[in-house]
Amino acid sequence: MTGPPDGDEGGFVVPPPPRPSLPVAGRTARWPVRRIFCVGRNYSEHAREMGGDPGREPPFFFQKPADAAVGGGAALPFPPATADLHHEAELVVALGRGGAGIAPEAALDHVWGYAAGNDLTRRDLQAEAKALRRPWDMAKGFDASAVVGPLHAAAEVGHLSQGRIACRVDEVLRQEADLAEMIWPVPSVLAHLSRLVRLAPGDLVFTGTPAGVGPIRPGQTCTVEIAGLLPAAVRFL
Numbered sequence: 001m002t003g004p005p006d007g008d009e010g011g012f013v014v015p016p017p018p019r020p021s022l023p024v025a026g027r028t029a030r031w032p033v034r035r036i037f038c039v040g041r042n043y044s045e046h047a048r049e050m051g052g053d054p055g056r057e058p059p060f061f062f063q064k065p066a067d068a069a070v071g072g073g074a075a076l077p078f079p080p081a082t083a084d085l086h087h088e089a090e091l092v093v094a095l096g097r098g099g100a101g102i103a104p105e106a107a108l109d110h111v112w113g114y115a116a117g118n119d120l121t122r123r124d125l126q127a128e129a130k131a132l133r134r135p136w137d138m139a140k141g142f143d144a145s146a147v148v149g150p151l152h153a154a155a156e157v158g159h160l161s162q163g164r165i166a167c168r169v170d171e172v173l174r175q176e177a178d179l180a181e182m183i184w185p186v187p188s189v190l191a192h193l194s195r196l197v198r199l200a201p202g203d204l205v206f207t208g209t210p211a212g213v214g215p216i217r218p219g220q221t222c223t224v225e226i227a228g229l230l231p232a233a234v235r236f237l
Contacts (some may be wrong), residue, residue: 042208
């Protein structure tokens with residue numbers, strides 16, 4: 001029996017990628033991103049503008065890769081393969097505890113904190129995927145598609161169930177609503193999601209966007225604001 005090839009002493013056959021992480025407000029320690037889940041159509045008016053029926057649709061979910069996360073304040077190249085990049089302002093929930101089958105009344109015990117976020121979407125690719133009944137992956141999960149502002153500990157800002165959420169492109173207000181307008185509030189979202197997958201510390205959950213989504217062009221800055229949180233801004237080159 002021969003031994004392992006020269007230099008093969010276990011470990012990885014290629015260098016492992018760095019762990020995606022995000023800044024935390026007031027701290028030097030960073031947030032390790034494990035997975036990114038997103039809720040579709042969680043505000044009534046947005047559900048209608050996207051052709052849904054908010055009166056009868058339960059929450060549904062899609063994912064973005066962990067390394068799609070990018071901190072607010074970044075300057076990014078405009079994404080390839082799209083002529084219709086859209087902003088989607090969202091409250092992001094960061095989980096500090098995991099679990100499956102979480103009861104709604106216990107869900108907030110699993111939340112470490114919150115951030116403002118922007119679920120960037122290649123809307124033309126999404127429309128094409130919908131028309132052909134194909135997955136949304138390339139419309140939602142492209143590089144740097146999950147913009148997240150600094151994370152705030154719930155122990156410091158409280159649990160956010162109401163408050164203004166807004167999005168500006170340059171100085172033009174595009175989206176404005178209240179977190180209380182969510183069809184499925186954060187505890188219900190986490191309870192539903194935990195019946196589909198086992199949640200874990202480091203998971204992020206984008207909780208849906210209000211009406212008013214629209215295009216961003218090269219050279220523009222898009223800023224998401226949520227009451228009590230630092231904004232998530234991104235500028236496209």
